Amino acid sequence: MDRRDFLSLAAVGGGAVFVASLPGCGSLAGTDKSAGTDFYFVQLSDIHWGYKGPANPEAMVTLGKAVATVNALDIQPDFIVFTGDLTHTTDDPGERRRRMNEFKSIVADLKVSNIRFMPGEHDASLDRGMAFKEIFGATHYRFDHKGVHFLALDNVSDPGTKLGDEQLAWMGEELDKLDKAAPLVVLAHRPLFDLVPKWDWATRDGARALALLQPFQKVTVFYGHIHQEHHHMTGHIAHHSAKSLIFPLPAPGSQDKPTPVLWDPAMPYRGLGFREVDANPAAASYVINEFPVLRT
């Protein structure tokens, strides 16, 4: 049974499967021997370590349970990415660092050592990413993996929820180096398109980033921020948001304000979870498999 067969079976009892596939075969990123080999990664998002409130009375243990669930996966991912809001915000710079270090200590229990961290506005907006950089490293970066280019963007360190001119210039320079037919995955915390601006579910200059991505034929965006699974297309670019590990938020635009969905003691962790993304670089396709915090 290969990885794809395994996922097909897992999906039956595990969660929804979504396939983002684009036609055609372009050249693959990189020249290493593994380029083009199928792989999968795990996306976790919006953990809000340090949150205390009724929307998740078990906030102190939810992350640990998710780490255990990831570690229990039959096949471990090539890497894991956290797409922001690792911690819940605080005005106290010392407390912010304490929360980040606690978070880092908990996820150190993951079996997979290749972990990519990204900031959310709760981590980075109040100090423009200073503490995040100290503890986790760069807030935006590029890496390649088995034929896929990954671009991690920071649309949160500016409290105005912008990428900003400097980062957009860097993004343009990085994209100039790439084959426009190669598979490209963009990681971000906030949606790059105007999902629900009146709920602050947007990036103020996200349209500029999407314009830079437009010439690339095989672009997929994975992001967080909205605390739920959501799928959207802007032209040929697919956008997939991930669930949270703290509390779910209502469906986009479904009510006046995006207040957290109430915790249900009869169904703890409902609406929370993480996802696997099974990548087939040759086809530029991604199978998304959603998992709950606790797997029965």
Next chain:
Amino acid sequence: MNNPARRRALVRGGSLAATLWVGALLAGRLVAGEREDRVIEIEAKRFEYTPNEIRVKRGGAVTLAFRSIDFVHGFSLPDLGVRADLVPGRVTEVRIKAKEAGKFLFLCDNFCGDRHEEMNGMLIVEA
């Protein structure tokens, strides 16, 4: 505040005061035209606008005069395509003239802290 003298004082009030006009003509909903006298003063502070409910008559112009006291909050009214940064120490004026009746959510779109997501309000345009 319909008193023109008081209104002029507000605009000129002190060396730190500044005025930002957002005259928007977007999506056919806003008309940038002559200034009118109705001004609503709004205080912005973490994590609320006071008042946070603004009522206007359809077609009536209103100027929102913001004073932020603790942060460069944002004011964003996406349905009308209007936004501004609210810099402490200044009065930031945003003029709107809504052509359509309805309820329009506005929010702070500069992340300002723990309860940032709760900093919002409603513009109610009455027919």
